[in-house]
Amino acid sequence: MAQTDTVTRILDTAEVLFAERGFAETSLRNITSKAKVNLAAVNYHFGSKKALIQAVFARYLDPFTERFHAALDGLEAEYGNEVIPLEILLETMARCVLEVPAERNSLKVFMKLLGLAYSQAQGHLRRYIQEHYGSVFTRFTGLVRRATPELPDAERFWRLHFMLGTVIFTLSGLDALRDIAEKDYGEHVSVRELIRRLRPVVVSSMQAPLPATVDDVLPAAG
Amino acid sequence: MAQTDTVTRILDTAEVLFAERGFAETSLRNITSKAKVNLAAVNYHFGSKKALIQAVFARYLDPFTERFHAALDGLEAEYGNEVIPLEILLETMARCVLEVPAERNSLKVFMKLLGLAYSQAQGHLRRYIQEHYGSVFTRFTGLVRRATPELPDAERFWRLHFMLGTVIFTLSGLDALRDIAEKDYGEHVSVRELIRRLRPVVVSSMQAPLPATVDDVLPAAG
């Protein structure tokens, strides 16, 4: 089938170029010429550039959500009515994130796309992701809520997003950071290495003491 | 002087539009029409779009670095040969970040621009920032090093970037997150409120236990 081949080749090329240069900076001609397919093939198979972008995300997020739901099913079955510990929840999510792109390109591309979805995308992408994949996140946060009863709801909400920021920011800017780290510390940094470093930091973030309630945020000055 | 007025009006408009939609998605015509100046004025006063982008950053970063250097001078004078505690260093940086944009637009724009500098900008911006403002960061990390002698250099490097990710990601995506938070928790979220929440999390991140050295990152699976 030349059809599936063309579609796949477009997606494979598009996700790499999008991750490298962003959506607006990547033209359809960049994609089609590198993918060795015709320019019109994009609009024929996907309808528009926006739809292509969404398809790129769907190819990552569909298997991820499926896997993540299954993993959470397994955890809930295993723990029954008991509370699933926070570390287990976080590791489960991490494992699902890691496993999905391993079949395809690289985790770096996946995280870079996620970062773009937040920083770029003046609307349609965020709306698309929210609509199609919001339920998994809701389910996950519900389990995290049971695992962290000491946190007020708003506090937990923000800390989860702090955590998201740490992970996405680091892994999406990995190339630039890796260059600096290697130059300064001579140490080669793999993604798994980075996740090993992320683990205690993320857990500590979630378990940090509650912020001061009333007093000034920046008390000292002189 | 209509000259300064035009330059300022271009910068004021450009930084808002850049922050809202990114660099590539913001055309010079968008800027000049909203700023009510002639299209050619951008290339006349700044030379190119790239130079305009850099000028937008310089208008934030120049006063910030000046202020930050001064604040660090004050701390070093105050503490002499003693080690400046980590919390003091972090708070000092936070205060400098907060004070600069208060004179101008909003912290949100500033953070959004910083986020864009990392996620977009396939080169020239990152290089520009590194060249012009890298020394402040180097000085700061040197002080952080003395404040956290228990951390290996590489570990501290990464944790500082984790921290950066948390802050930039959260504050640059503030609008979208604020909508969700207000809808779900009814609570209005100001920037200062958010920084109050960020403080214990960031400190805990830096003080987290060191990662496991050898064993598997994701041990359990079944």
Added chain:
DNA sequence: ACTGGCTATAAACGATTGTTTTAAACATCA
């Protein structure tokens, strides 16, 4: 009053964008 140096304006430049159209090549099924 007039010249010289800036700045503002309008128009046009060539290049590139996403998308559409037209025609040819292909596969599939009666």
Added chain:
DNA sequence: TGATGTTTAAAACAATCGTTTATAGCCAGT
């Protein structure tokens, strides 16, 4: 085999991009 519907190919579409040019206006200094 011949007809039908699908995929590719090349060209053209109108729109928009950053940039440049040519012209007009302004405010000094002599």
